[in-house]
Amino acid sequence: MLFDLSGLYKKIKCNGSVNKLPNGITLIAENVPDYELVNGYIDLNVGSAYETPEKKGIMHFLEHLCATHDMNKELGLMGVKIDAITSPLNISFPIKGSDNFLLKDNFVKAFKIIKNDLFKPSFNHEVIESERLTVKKEIIERNNKFNPYRDIIDSINNYLYGNNPFFKDNAITGSKESVDSITIDNLIDFHNKFFVGSNTIVGLIGDLGPNFELRDEIIKELSDILKGSLSELISYVPERLFNKNKFLSFNNPQKSSDCNIKIYYQIPINPVDISKINILMNILGNGFNSLLFKELREKERLIYGLSTKLEGHYITNYLKIEYNVDKSKKDFSIACVNNCINKLKSGDFDKDLIDIFKARELPGLIVDVKKVGTIHDYLKIENMGNINTKKYDIINQIESFWDTTKEDIIRVANEYLNDNKLVISIE
Ligand SMILES: [Zn+2]
Numbered sequence: 001m002l003f004d005l006s007g008l009y010k011k012i013k014c015n016g017s018v019n020k021l022p023n024g025i026t027l028i029a030e031n032v033p034d035y036e037l038v039n040g041y042i043d044l045n046v047g048s049a050y051e052t053p054e055k056k057g058i059m060h061f062l063e064h065l066c067a068t069h070d071m072n073k074e075l076g077l078m079g080v081k082i083d084a085i086t087s088p089l090n091i092s093f094p095i096k097g098s099d100n101f102l103l104k105d106n107f108v109k110a111f112k113i114i115k116n117d118l119f120k121p122s123f124n125h126e127v128i129e130s131e132r133l134t135v136k137k138e139i140i141e142r143n144n145k146f147n148p149y150r151d152i153i154d155s156i157n158n159y160l161y162g163n164n165p166f167f168k169d170n171a172i173t174g175s176k177e178s179v180d181s182i183t184i185d186n187l188i189d190f191h192n193k194f195f196v197g198s199n200t201i202v203g204l205i206g207d208l209g210p211n212f213e214l215r216d217e218i219i220k221e222l223s224d225i226l227k228g229s230l231s232e233l234i235s236y237v238p239e240r241l242f243n244k245n246k247f248l249s250f251n252n253p254q255k256s257s258d259c260n261i262k263i264y265y266q267i268p269i270n271p272v273d274i275s276k277i278n279i280l281m282n283i284l285g286n287g288f289n290s291l292l293f294k295e296l297r298e299k300e301r302l303i304y305g306l307s308t309k310l311e312g313h314y315i316t317n318y319l320k321i322e323y324n325v326d327k328s329k330k331d332f333s334i335a336c337v338n339n340c341i342n343k344l345k346s347g348d349f350d351k352d353l354i355d356i357f358k359a360r361e362l363p364g365l366i367v368d369v370k371k372v373g374t375i376h377d378y379l380k381i382e383n384m385g386n387i388n389t390k391k392y393d394i395i396n397q398i399e400s401f402w403d404t405t406k407e408d409i410i411r412v413a414n415e416y417l418n419d420n421k422l423v424i425s426i427e
Pocket residue numbers: 060064135138
């Protein structure tokens with residue numbers, strides 16, 4: 001099984017470009033000739049993590065103020081769907097339609113409007129007060145959402161991400177009180193400091209013309225943005241939460257004969273072995289050939305469904321195994337999981353499982369690298385690192401897929417699936 005990437009590298013050279021503008025803006029473009037459509041975004045590499053505790057929610061508030069153009073009928077007529085979003089490390093203003101792309105001419109017009117609203121919003125008293133009400137409504141609505149498992153989920157998250165400042169309650173929106181305390185001057189100060197060229201990334205994906213003419217037009221359009229100073233990337237080192245096996249159990253608010261089991265193994269963020277961990281995870285618990293399916297479903301008839309995946313929140317990552325099992329078989333099922341993990345560590349598994357996984361993934365990977373946007377993503381990760389993009393470089397992943405051996409799987413199983421794990425049951 002082989003996958004030739006040389007054509008793709010040639011395409012990256014011809015159709016991809018990265019420009020560092022004099023005012024600090026990084027512009028990453030992917031040209032898709034004859035596509036007739038374009039989409040893009042203006043992103044700021046700062047977010048709620050840059051706030052002071054007293055001004056929690058100010059970045060999200062600013063996002064609202066800079067996106068009041070959702071009332072703009074002109075943008076509606078261009079097919080623009082407003083979808084700005086604030087996260088701890090990023091504020092994103094996509095310039096797109098409902099299925100991502102806009103007609104080429106509409107894109108340029110929409111870009112100009114959104115850019116002006118973002119970098120030169122009107123700090124008008126009336127607009128600020130009405131947006132303040134909207135933001136507070138958003139906070140109330142989130143807190144009121146009905147979820148019988150809320151307390152359980154909160155405790156689990158607290159346990160998993162307890163030391164992660166990006167995960168705290170209302171980390172992004174702030175509280176009603178903190179939003180009330182934000183003044184016009186605060187908003188202007190934060191805007192002046194953070195909404196600057198040095199923190200800005202602009203992406204363009206689509207039909208930019210034979211010689212990237214559309215990109216050059218956008219570069220001109222961006223020339224009036226002030227450079228400002230680059231805000232340093234915030235990164236936290238996660239506390240090692242699990243020192244030995246930990247077991248937590250909760251009462252299920254919806255009584256059932258089954259209990260839900262979640263087993264977490266901590267994985268460092270951006271590990272060099274991510275592709276190999278991915279294969280390991282699939283051999284362990286994805287698809288009917290996987291060890292957990294063979295053991296828990298086929299042999300013991302304990303479960304129906306099973307999910308094994310990587311999940312996390314910015315600075316803490318987990319490999320999670322989740323299934324439902326009869327309460328009386330809970331301990332036995334966990335022993336079966338341990339058994340499967342020991343098989344991986346000792347090499348007691350069929351090496352064909354690696355090829356089964358590769359064969360299953362190959363078509364999807366081919367689709368992915370041929371997708372519009374892959375070149376852009378590749379260039380973005382290459383230039384910004386994947387902390388900012390929160391994505392893994394698919395091309396790199398493909399390259400390291402093919403040479404994965406049984407010895408690699410045994411090594412990563414021993415390195416990452418150690419005894420420091422968290423087992424949660426909801427009974
Ligand atoms: Zn909002």
